[in-house]
Amino acid sequence: MKALFSTFLLIASAIAAYGQSGQSPLAPPKPPAATPTGTPVKLKLGDKAPDFALPNGDGKLVILSEYTQRSPVVLVFYRGFW
Amino acid sequence: MAEDYDKIKQAGADLIAVSVDEQSFAWSMAQTTGAKFQILSDAEKKTIAAYGIVNAAERDGIAHPSIFVLDKEGKIRYMHVGRDAQDRPPDETLLQEVRKLSAAK
Numbered sequence: 416m417k418a419l420f421s422t423f424l425l426i427a428s429a430i431a432a433y434g435q436s437g438q439s440p441l442a443p444p445k446p447p448a449a450t451p452t453g454t455p456v457k458l459k460l461g462d463k464a465p466d467f468a469l470p471n472g473d474g475k476l477v478i479l480s481e482y483t484q485r486s487p488v489v490l491v492f493y494r495g496f497w
Numbered sequence: 498m499a500e501d502y503d504k505i506k507q508a509g510a511d512l513i514a515v516s517v518d519e520q521s522f523a524w525s526m527a528q529t530t531g532a533k534f535q536i537l538s539d540a541e542k543k544t545i546a547a548y549g550i551v552n553a554a555e556r557d558g559i560a561h562p563s564i565f566v567l568d569k570e571g572k573i574r575y576m577h578v579g580r581d582a583q584d585r586p587p588d589e590t591l592l593q594e595v596r597k598l599s600a601a602k
Contacts, residue, residue, distance in 0.1 A: 457549030460576065464567050465547035469515060469537035472524030477535045479513065483571040487510040487598040489591060490567060492550060492560040494516060494582060 464490065501588060502534045508592050509599025510566070515539050517559050550578055566594045574598060 458464070468478045482488050502512045512534040516522070520538040527536050545551050545560040552561045562582050566575035575594040577586045 457547075458565075458573055458576065460573055462573050464565060464571050464573050465544070466571065467539075467544045467547070469539050469544060470520050470523070471535050471537050472520060472527040474520060477513070477537055479567075480571055482511050482513060482535075483567050483569055485511070485569075487569060487574075487595055488567045489505050489510050489512045489595060490565040491512065491514045492516070492545060492548070492563040493514055494559050494562055 499530050499532055502532070504588065504592055505595060508595040510595040513537065515544060515560070517542050517545060564591065566591065566598065568598050568601075 464479065464483075466478065466480045468476045471477050479488070479490070505512045514532075514534065515537045517539050518526075519540050523536045523538040526532065530536075539545055539560075542551065542558060548560075548563070548565075550561045550563045551558045562579040562585065564575075564577045564579075564586060565573055568574050574597075575591070579585060
């Protein structure tokens with residue numbers, strides 16, 4: 416138990432030392448909010464959705480803002496099958 | 498998704514679907530589903546990058562299955578970025594969001 420405690424002290428002082436130098440290998444800076452696979456989510460509620468112009472199956476360009484002007488839009492990103 | 502479209506349309510919104518598949522895939526999707534909504538091809542992945550939903554771990558980067566509900570100013574009123582294809586919000590949640598927006602006008 417005593418040994419454990421002194422080990423703890425050793426680690427704590429190591430952290431403190433690193434902390435002073437501004438770098439701690441044990442406590443890296445928190446990454447931004449991310450999805451489980453590590454993709455940072457850029458957008459949040461209330462943000463303007465990035466506009467886009469993408470072709471549909473007939474090759475016609477569809478512009479998002481033309482749709483949102485008319486009515487609310489449910490925008491779905493899918494992976495081929497739903 | 499076609500059934501969902503009818504519900505969404507009834508609730509007063511439009512539906513746009515985007516995948517990183519080629520345009521030809523979007524075409525065949527539209528044919529096989531008889532979809533009345535837009536199915537778009539983001540083959541260059543620029544749009545999913547702009548939305549920050551690229552899942553780099555899969556197939557050289559495809560989209561996290563995600564749903565955004567946008568109001569008439571194009572602002573995001575609801576969003577769900579899914580871990581995988583099974584991670585979807587219930588239809589009723591979406592429809593409630595849509596109804597709120599279309600009621601607000």
